[in-house]
Amino acid sequence: MADKIVLEIARYAPETDEKPSFQSFEVPFRKEWVVLDALNHIKDKLDGSLTYRWSCRMGVCGSCGMMVNGEPKLTCATFLSSYGNGAKVRVEPLRYFPVIRDLVTALSDFLVKLQSVKPWLIRKDEPPLSAGEFLQTPEQLDLYKQFSMCINCTLCYAACPVVGLEPSFVGPAALALAQRYNMDNRDQGAQERLGLLAHPEGIWGCTFVGECTRVCPKHVDPAGAIQQYKLKAALEWVKSFVLPRGHDEDSTEVRS
């Protein structure tokens, strides 16, 4: 079969279907096409009811994550050519999320988890704007920069076996985001977040499988962030015995 590829796509319409099934579509095999281009070809030319999310087509909006041949992928950055001419490619909604329709998953629970880690700069004092910027050296920026690159695509949730077993687990992206703020020298909320996350559904839920880091399209390394976080929590736990009262709430120094 020359210059064709078959997409087996998970279809599910809650108004008519009891459970998901697969439908095959034959699409042109083009070297510059990504899986998302093939989906758009189907929607435009073959079946307007095919349902999926996409937007930027440059790997930064985080909308188009799906399972492609069993792996969580951004479909805008996954080339058909990586599967070969004449291949069959199976496209499914991201694993472990409730499916709304076809390839669209429910994100509301993820948003609740994201918000639960207080992902904003927490300050005890708020100097006036006229005082200028908080100082932050390039080295201080580097400490958290990697954890700030998360695009919320949720591929790491689809890869994480703990998420699969324990849906209340806060999960890799949200924990990495918490650590992004903890490691920011302008932030004073690490202690507050630790209180929120040092429990079995927080950082202690992670069994360090490392799949989250492997599938992350932005090299955020959530597994590394969670390990850092666990170490900090363990030290705090020890400190609570050594210094029962009034230990330093936050070790990061902030100048303005």
Added chain:
Amino acid sequence: MEIRSHDILLVGGGGAGLRAAIAAAEVNPKLSIAVVSKVYPMRSHTVSAEGGAAGVAKPDDSLDEHAYDTISGGDWMCDQDAVEAFVKDAPQELLRLERWGCPWNREPDGHIAVRAFGGMKKKRTWFAADKTGFHMLHTLFQTSLKYQPITRYDEWFVTKLLVDDGRVQGVVAIDVMSGKIQAITAKAVIVCTGGCGRIFPFTTNANIKNGDGMALVQRAGGPLKDMEFLQYHPTGLPFTGILITEAARAEGGYMLNKDGYRYLQDYNLGKPQATPVLRSMELGPRDRLSQAFVKEDQKGRTVATEYGSVVHLDLRHLGAKLINAKLPFVRELCMKYENIDPVKELIPVRPVVHYMMGGVSTDIHGATPLAGLFAAGEAACVSINGANRLGSNSLTECLVFGARAGQAAAEFAIGKEVPDRGVLAQATDEQNRLEQQYLRKTGGKERIATLRDEMQKAVESGAGIYREQATLTQAGNKLRELQERYANIGLDDHSQTFNTELTSALELGFMLDVAQSIVECALHRTESRGAHQRTDFPGRDDKRFLAHSLVRRDAHGALGVEYLPVKITRWPPGERVYGQEEKSKPGDTIKQAG
């Protein structure tokens, strides 16, 4: 029909919308604020912005210089009172984002770092590597989560503005997940829906950029301003249209033709130097660089590819270290999407539709001529960008005018009556329209993708980088035909749950309206200025056209264009000079503290 009610309602949750929501919440925490967006806010297209955000930051710079660069860059079509407000608010807005945690790049001593950008005489572009929009959007989104008064309607698609008694009083929207059509009333509405690049076949814009807000406002009776001014960015990757940021040239990249020659020196943009010179050559303004490409192509000095002619962006001499530190996303995008490593290879680029200077007409507080309606960001036209926007002014614009619109809307809403339930009848009519025209209709013959492709071809050939009467007229005729055929559209998908074919059909309707406005304004402006170049009227004509186009749509869909004088405060129209010393710059002597 269920009705929900808020004090302030944002349509759109990108940079401008989130900034406006926070600003409104800070005016009065008792206000109830709704952010209604067809995507989750962090998916908004602000996320794709790369290079940076302009605002005077260093002692060698001044507000007047930022204003002058912006005004001359805009070919004197900017309203100068708006530009003065913009440059004044810009530094504090960027600083506020720093206080909210935005990871701006830093100097070794910990202060904010700034970089050069096209058309800017001083380094004043704040940046977070080359993912500035991404970091700004996520910082704003994450910060917005701590404001209790903000209620989000994620994945709700607005189909209509409710207008009653001369006042905008809310919206009708589809909850995409359930398919329910609902009215959400509000005392003030702010439109922050971004641009409309998807009208064109080759664009940097995300799939969601369909001019929704522009069409909604025009259908509600509000005017759109300066819609003929559409920016082509000179460096898009072929086929995908992915943007290679201007920062690549600001860091020292060269533009080369097929002979490896820095061709911009032939287009009155200065002499080539080894290192970047501000307001010169590769750091000229975008309109001039995109126009130079067309001329170079006509001379046969570009490289033919399967996806149109290209020139080359050369970063090889910058080295891996600088590219990794300052342009990591450029490298990632080239490697992932073109299989090219810019450290070792030339990047093929061509001009690509990028930004709409025009939009919903507003004053410097974001207020539109319709009571209760405000707009900000790319959807709006406050007139700081004139006939050509300078790179890195638009992210700042989202912050400055998002904040201004949020405050103005909050002040407008305080003390206003809860909207009249009379708008309910309109909402029911809208529900009926959506069901009859799309969901329950059978026998429609036209496919969305067919009409969309024909629209894109028509506007590209008629209203591209260079335009003329004949091609514009042809495009206008084609768009009228497409509007008629649009009435005969047929959907495969008639279900309620997450019906993206329905939303695509509605987006096509918005785009057709906006495309007609672009062509109509371009036809009427018989001069050349900035990004609007008429081959049949090659010169700038300040006598007739130092004026904004206002385009309105009547009840029958007919468009009318009228003109509004440009506001000049301190910088009388002059010549745009790049790559050489200017004779004199009015206003240059008045320095203000940065």
